[in-house]
Amino acid sequence: MRALTKALVSVTTAVGIAAGGLATAGTAMAAPAQVKEQAVSAEAVAPLAVVNLGLSEAQAKDVQRALKARWRYTGVIDGQLGTNSWKAMQRFLEEHYGYTDSIDGIVGPNTVKALQRYLKRFYGYTGPIDGVAGSGTKAAFKRAADVCPGGCLLT
Structure with missing residues (x-):
């Protein structure tokens, strides 16, 4: 009888430990609740190009x-x-320097060509009208900005 009681107590203890361990594991090891992600547009995620x-x-x-x-x-x-600055620049270039693409704020070859025409006329750009914003285009653009501190250019 004593052996049976000892065995019963051992089994009960083992079951209790197992049950307690499982209860703890059930809450600690539970899978996290699913996180609902908001759908966002690519425009909201991607920073505007500068x-x-x-x-x-x-x-x-x-x-x-x-x-x-x-x-x-x-x-x-x-x-x-950024995009909004270049849209405004494209409006200027469209009116005066032959920009014919859409007003989209993207500094592509046609935007650069029109900018080069402007810079050639007033700010010493001597390179080709090729749509490549190389060192000559950048230097002339800097001259344009330096000549009119405070915003007098683009008239």
Whole structure:
């Protein structure tokens, strides 16, 4: 009888430990609740492209001031020539320098060609009108920004 009691107590203890261990494991090891992710558009995830073409933030701010004053730029004057800055620049280039693509804020070859025509006329750009924003284009763009601190260019 004593052996039977000892065996019964051992089994009961083992079951209790196992049950307690399983109860603890059940809460600690449970799979986390599924997290519902919000669907976002690619536009919200991808940062807007900033293309300063060699300008410092101060020079880019001057360009943005000119765009705000004359070409419907509505963004912040932050020295970052992003999509909205380039849309305003494309409006200027469309009216005066032969830009014929869509007003999309993308600094592609046609935007650069029109910018090169502008820079050739007023700011000493001597390179080809090739749509490549090389060192000559960037140097002339910097001259344009330096000539008119405060935003007098793009008129």
